Amino acid sequence: MAQLFDLALVIWLIALAVHITMARTDQNAIIAFIAFGLLLGLGWVQLSAFDVALTEIAIGAGVTGILLLSAEAHMRKARTSTKATGTKIAKAEASTTGTVSKATTIDEGRRIGAVGVITTAIACAAVTVGLGFAVLLLPNPAPTLAPAAAAALDATGLGNPVTAVLLAYRALDTLLEKVVLLLALVGVWSLAPDRLWDGAPALRPAEVPEPLAYLARVLPPFGVLIAVYMFWVGADAPGGTFQAGTVLAAMWLIVMIAGLRQPPDTALKTLRLLLVGGPALFLAVGLIGFIIADGFLAYPEAIAKPLILVIEAALTLSIGVTLAMLVAGPAQKAREP
Amino acid sequence: MTAVLAPTTLFGLCGAALVGIGLFVVLTHPSLLRRIVGFNLLGAGIFLVFGVVARRGAAAGFAGDPVPHAMVITGIVVAFSATALAVALLRRLLELTGRSTLDNGEPPDPEPRSKP
Amino acid sequence: MTLLADAFTVIAVSAGALLFLAGTIGLLRFPDTLSRLHALSKADNLGLGLIVLGLLPQAGSLSGGLKLVCVWLLAQLSAATASQLIAGRIHRRKSGS
Numbered sequence: 001m002a003q004l005f006d007l008a009l010v011i012w013l014i015a016l017a018v019h020i021t022m023a024r025t026d027q028n029a030i031i032a033f034i035a036f037g038l039l040l041g042l043g044w045v046q047l048s049a050f051d052v053a054l055t056e057i058a059i060g061a062g063v064t065g066i067l068l069l070s071a072e073a074h075m076r077k078a079r080t081s082t083k084a085t086g087t088k089i090a091k092a093e094a095s096t097t098g099t100v101s102k103a104t105t106i107d108e109g110r111r112i113g114a115v116g117v118i119t120t121a122i123a124c125a126a127v128t129v130g131l132g133f134a135v136l137l138l139p140n141p142a143p144t145l146a147p148a149a150a151a152a153l154d155a156t157g158l159g160n161p162v163t164a165v166l167l168a169y170r171a172l173d174t175l176l177e178k179v180v181l182l183l184a185l186v187g188v189w190s191l192a193p194d195r196l197w198d199g200a201p202a203l204r205p206a207e208v209p210e211p212l213a214y215l216a217r218v219l220p221p222f223g224v225l226i227a228v229y230m231f232w233v234g235a236d237a238p239g240g241t242f243q244a245g246t247v248l249a250a251m252w253l254i255v256m257i258a259g260l261r262q263p264p265d266t267a268l269k270t271l272r273l274l275l276v277g278g279p280a281l282f283l284a285v286g287l288i289g290f291i292i293a294d295g296f297l298a299y300p301e302a303i304a305k306p307l308i309l310v311i312e313a314a315l316t317l318s319i320g321v322t323l324a325m326l327v328a329g330p331a332q333k334a335r336e337p
Numbered sequence: 338m339t340a341v342l343a344p345t346t347l348f349g350l351c352g353a354a355l356v357g358i359g360l361f362v363v364l365t366h367p368s369l370l371r372r373i374v375g376f377n378l379l380g381a382g383i384f385l386v387f388g389v390v391a392r393r394g395a396a397a398g399f400a401g402d403p404v405p406h407a408m409v410i411t412g413i414v415v416a417f418s419a420t421a422l423a424v425a426l427l428r429r430l431l432e433l434t435g436r437s438t439l440d441n442g443e444p445p446d447p448e449p450r451s452k453p
Numbered sequence: 454m455t456l457l458a459d460a461f462t463v464i465a466v467s468a469g470a471l472l473f474l475a476g477t478i479g480l481l482r483f484p485d486t487l488s489r490l491h492a493l494s495k496a497d498n499l500g501l502g503l504i505v506l507g508l509l510p511q512a513g514s515l516s517g518g519l520k521l522v523c524v525w526l527l528a529q530l531s532a533a534t535a536s537q538l539i540a541g542r543i544h545r546r547k548s549g550s
Contacts, residue, residue, distance in 0.1 A: 048400035128357030135349030144394030161403035184418035211537035
């Protein structure tokens with residue numbers, strides 16, 4: 001019975017992936033991608049990876065989905081407005097995706113040609129077949145790092161092995177990942193035109209529908225509570241900083257989209273402090289490890305758990321703010337003097 | 338047949354298929370936004386293969402090896418930040434050139450370019 | 454007693470799943486967006502409600518049961534908002550431009 005469910009799930013996942021390839025409009029493909037992410041979360045549950053399932057649904061489907069959908073809506077609007085003013089030449093229009101006319105495929109076909117498409121398809125199929133064989137020929141018994149992670153679990157007093165790996169056993173990876181997130185945000189911000197550099201991103205639509213404003217007033221208190229709960233149980237059960245940070249980001253985003261609060265100027269000191277705070281604290285505690293423990297990112301055993309919880313709290317806040325600002329995009333309004 | 342239907346093999350093969358489909362979208366689709374979606378499909382496939390490795394490495398009383406799980410969580414977050422950067426680049430491209438595709442044609446009228 | 458609880462779970466969850474099926478058929482077959490929304494909201498509210506109700510005896514602890522009810526309430530809130538937004542948009546498109 002469980003096998004039947006797995007099989008149905010896998011068939012749905014592949015069918016949705018094919019649909020994403022074939023869908024006529026980008027909007028259609030993105031909505032299919034969100035459904036794909038939710039089903040993939042179920043797949044992770046079937047693989048007994050509950051932490052990953054939460055992350056996949058929150059970030060892979062949720063935040064990525066809203067990012068892509070808002071980008072698509074923005075681009076569609078930008079195209080129609082330029083079309084209306086008639087400043088665009090026909091060629092550019094034919095090659096834009098919203099119209100998804102035959103011209104697009106012909107234009108594209110001229111570029112790499114039908115032969116090119118077929119060759120690419122064969123090459124991709126080869127990659128799939130190779131990877132499939134690799135999966136079928138995985139060594140038996142499978143190599144595992146679980147015992148080493150279990151040792152880290154004992155040393156830190158945490159109950160959730162994934163949290164122990166993220167913040168103790170492989171803390172360096174997690175620290176560098178935070179730096180990658182910040183670098184991505186620096187990259188996004190620097191795409192703003194010079195005159196808008198320290199201004200604020202724009203999220204609010206021209207008119208906010210009443211139900212959305214209502215939701216933005218009712219939901220955030222519960223959302224923040226859920227985020228705190230997810231962060232707190234993350235020490236011993238599935239959950240943790242990423243999932244909690246994503247929920248926080250979602251709450252802030254809905255408040256900004258409904259126009260109840262304006263997005264902050266990217267030059268705002270408090271904002272920048274919040275962004276850097278989590279990773280900076282993580283790094284500082286890591287460096288102190290040289291003095292009070294065995295080395296970089298090592299914790300003294302007696303206070304390992306409280307120390308990890310403090311780092312996690314700061315990281316949760318930082319991740320929430322970073323994710324929300326990544327979705328909000330580069331500055332679009334000049335700073336108010 | 339039952340061996341193929343074991344959850345690890347099944348999801349592993351699914352991951353392999355997703356990698357192929359995602360790669361195809363990234364390489365061939367005319368719309369750049371769709372290519373970003375394809376990049377996410379590709380990533381999802383790779384994560385699934387990782388998840389299978391983790392599930393097979395169940396030991397020490399865990400249902401799966403927590404190290405690949407942690408790496409997949411890290412990977413999902415990094416994939417998101419890469420997606421956000423790519424989307425921002427694409428929006429800027431559209432703003433500057435009025436195009437959201439890559440083609441070799443001569444650049445369109447530079448008039449919609451915003452004044453610096 | 455456990456047998457009774459299990460039977461209740463099976464019946465309620467099956468009924469909920471059936472409502473989801475009906476809602477999905479409605480979503481696929483109904484001619485216009487408003488009636489599709491109508492079909493979907495039945496599946497969302499009543500179907501999920503029945504499934505949560507059916508799972509309550511299996512929750513094990515009071516906090517587990519409360520979490521299940523919270524899931525239902527949050528899904529209600531978001532589903533109602535989403536339906537309102539879609540319906541409002543259609544209304545504006547029809548009456549406005």
